[in-house]
Amino acid sequence: MPPLDGATFEAAYRRVFPLVLAKCRRMLRGHADAADVAQEVFLRLWKQRDLIQDAQGLTAWLYQTSTHLVIDRARRNALSRESLIYLQIVALGEDDLRYQERLESRQDLRIVMDDFPAKELEAAILNRLDRLTHPEVAEVMGLGERTVRRLLSRFDERASTLRRSAE
Amino acid sequence: MKADEFADGMNHPSFLALDRAHLGVQTGDVAAHLEHCQACREYLESLTVPAPLPSFAVRQVALDHRPGGFRWSRVLGAASLLAAACAAILWLQHQPRDVARVDQVYVAEKGFRSVWIYVRRGAETQLWDGKRPVAAGDRLRLKIDAGSFHRVEVYSSNDPQNPTRLFQSALTPGQTMTLPDAWEIDDSPDAERLSVVFSDGPVTPSWEQWRQGKVQPGVAVLSFVLPKTAALSTDAGQLTP
Numbered sequence: 001m002p003p004l005d006g007a008t009f010e011a012a013y014r015r016v017f018p019l020v021l022a023k024c025r026r027m028l029r030g031h032a033d034a035a036d037v038a039q040e041v042f043l044r045l046w047k048q049r050d051l052i053q054d055a056q057g058l059t060a061w062l063y064q065t066s067t068h069l070v071i072d073r074a075r076r077n078a079l080s081r082e083s084l085i086y087l088q089i090v091a092l093g094e095d096d097l098r099y100q101e102r103l104e105s106r107q108d109l110r111i112v113m114d115d116f117p118a119k120e121l122e123a124a125i126l127n128r129l130d131r132l133t134h135p136e137v138a139e140v141m142g143l144g145e146r147t148v149r150r151l152l153s154r155f156d157e158r159a160s161t162l163r164r165s166a167e
Numbered sequence: 168m169k170a171d172e173f174a175d176g177m178n179h180p181s182f183l184a185l186d187r188a189h190l191g192v193q194t195g196d197v198a199a200h201l202e203h204c205q206a207c208r209e210y211l212e213s214l215t216v217p218a219p220l221p222s223f224a225v226r227q228v229a230l231d232h233r234p235g236g237f238r239w240s241r242v243l244g245a246a247s248l249l250a251a252a253c254a255a256i257l258w259l260q261h262q263p264r265d266v267a268r269v270d271q272v273y274v275a276e277k278g279f280r281s282v283w284i285y286v287r288r289g290a291e292t293q294l295w296d297g298k299r300p301v302a303a304g305d306r307l308r309l310k311i312d313a314g315s316f317h318r319v320e321v322y323s324s325n326d327p328q329n330p331t332r333l334f335q336s337a338l339t340p341g342q343t344m345t346l347p348d349a350w351e352i353d354d355s356p357d358a359e360r361l362s363v364v365f366s367d368g369p370v371t372p373s374w375e376q377w378r379q380g381k382v383q384p385g386v387a388v389l390s391f392v393l394p395k396t397a398a399l400s401t402d403a404g405q406l407t408p
Contacts, residue, residue, distance in 0.1 A: 013224050018214040019186045039223050051347045053336045055190040131181040142350040
């Protein structure tokens with residue numbers, strides 16, 4: 001039975017929205033960004049709730065959709081400066097100290113997100129920020145584990161090259 | 168990579184596993200971990216705090232409770248359907264009797280377990296014809312007729328020794344279900360192999376025996392080999408939320 005079958009919007013919201021928001025807050029530093037993306041994800045979920053068969057499918061769908069939306073918005077520059085810097089830190093594998101440094105500097109923000117293929121970024125966000133195992137990333141992305149390993153490896157190579165070129 | 172809030176050296180479950188536990192799907196490993204991990208328990212507790220309804224939710228709740236009322240569109244819609252049905256009956260009555268109709272040519276057992284594979288390439292979705300090659304970046308979505316079965320599992324058999332389960336769900340006998348997940352064809356040169364296992368309850372795969380056609384009663388296995396072209400799909404690398 002679909003996990004939201006027969007649920008009212010309010011009941012579904014109280015049950016599911018907190019985990020959507022938590023997922024978005026792991027990806028984004030701007031609270032308004034996180035709330036905005038979480039809202040869009042949840043409204044899409046509500047429209048498509050009949051297609052989702054169980055809690056596992058529901059969570060996989062939420063992780064995939066919210067990650068896609070964040071990457072899309074980052075590439076369209078439709079996120080706050082805080083969120084873009086944070087994603088850039090994540091993409092380059094830097095630590096929090098660089099976040100403060102970049103936030104405080106007045107330098108133009110270089111959007112490194114464009115340097116990574118979307119699939120590699122998606123796999124990296126799921127694996128590094130959400131702590132998903134390779135089989136879990138494979139499940140969420142609808143790919144094989146071998147492909148996930150390859151995506152993460154290419155992502156690391158690309159990040160390493162970018163870090164070297166920035167130094 | 169930024170150190171996450173639980174970077175304490177412990178091997179925590181993923182947030183996906185914790186979120187699933189929050190929704191009632193909890194593995195033994197996660198349950199055991201939660202017993203001694205304060206941080207993960209706190210994360211789960213943070214999900215149960217009832218958030219105040221924001222304005223977008225309040226609007227939606229109000230829409231849910233709006234009384235139906237009289238709508239001309241409903242009347243017009245019903246009238247249109249009735250007119251279409253009458254036209255179809257009149258048209259059928261005037262068809263020559265010796266012309267085979269489509270539903271007489273295509274013979275299939277209604278309610279028999281079946282699988283339709285839809286291939287999405289770019290903006291176009293086509294039903295797989297059993298021969299046409301797929302390409303890296305194509306996305307596959309399955310529609311399943313449960314027949315008399317109560318459960319389905321879908322496996323990727325690209326590694327024949329160790330097929331990977333992609334999906335599992337309960338089925339309602341006699342009903343069709345479009346699987347919510349879609350799977351993207353990877354860029355390996357090998358053909359894409361899928362196995363769909365119908366059963367009436369959880370079943371331990373016996374791939375060696377199944378390949379020899381020795382399938383236990385109450386189980387049906389349908390296998391598909393989708394040949395692959397070297398060309399990338401036009402959809403490769405695109406996001407499809």
